[in-house]
Amino acid sequence: MIAECVREADVLEAVALGRWPDRCGELAAHVASCEVCSDLVEVARALHDDRAWLCREAQPPSAGMVWWRATIRARAEAARTAAQPISVLQGIAGACLVGAAAGLATVAWRSIHWMDRIGELAVNLESRRADIASASALATGHGLPILIAVAAGLVLAPLALYFTLADD
């Protein structure tokens, strides 16, 4: 429950204006008999005096210094914010290149197996030269382009990565 007193505002004003207790004869008599106002004087006076002392003794940095630091920091933060989309784009480009390289490697790996099967087919069909010729033609017709594509990818991927990430 809150205990209140109608003289609280008067007491606060007297403390805030520095009139307490010397110029508060009647009010001082009231405070002496009122528990609420007595607490109020105790607390308000202590805090008011403490603030006054702290404000007197405070040595905050100059306004110019605070402004200058804030400006520098704001610029640095704005530059970071502006660079974020570029970093994201670079990351996406890098991820795409890695994905493409992995895809090419998978295709190359499969083509090697496929060529092995062609080889086995060639052995099985040794007696039938006509079939061997057709198998060789098949291998030459499909395997070679794949190998060229893999080699090109391996050479071009680092170059593309370099140009994407380079500053200029």
Added chain:
Amino acid sequence: MHDMTLSQLEQLGDEVAVSEATFQMDEDAFRLFYERTARPVWAYLSRMSGDAKLAEDLLQETYYRFLRANVSHESDAHRRNYLFRIATNLVRDMRRRPRMAESPLADGVGHQEPADPQSADAADGAVRRLDLARSMARLKPRERDLLWLAYAQGSSHKEIAETLGLKAASIKLLLFRARRRLAGLLREGGR
């Protein structure tokens, strides 16, 4: 679509950065506002953090956030309340950090006492400040905020509610309890 190189993009980013670095408040207006508010804000931060050095860092951070917020204020009082709100949030954040668990207020009390040591008034004042610091240290952080804003800063209940993010209707009761507690502690000499 016009193609841009990476360097052009970065240059554009720098230009954007420079234009964004300007605050809504110009430097002259800031200087005036700062001269009026820096000391009370520093006093508040110093007492609430219990560390004069830390108060200086928090002061810089408070004004930086104030400038970056780019909020338009209807009056100087509103602007000042907003500043104290930022300061309060910063002190709260700082309290959550583990290092602030120890001695919340006592550190800031004894720093520089330039008055004549032979002066009885100065000695009496120093003792009272020490008592206050000890007593405040025994209060809850929210009680400290409430009491300082109400009786040191002279804020109204509505302003306190806005600053501390509390309901205006609850301020009276919270303030009464905090005041009674602090008064009791002060009478005991902060012990």
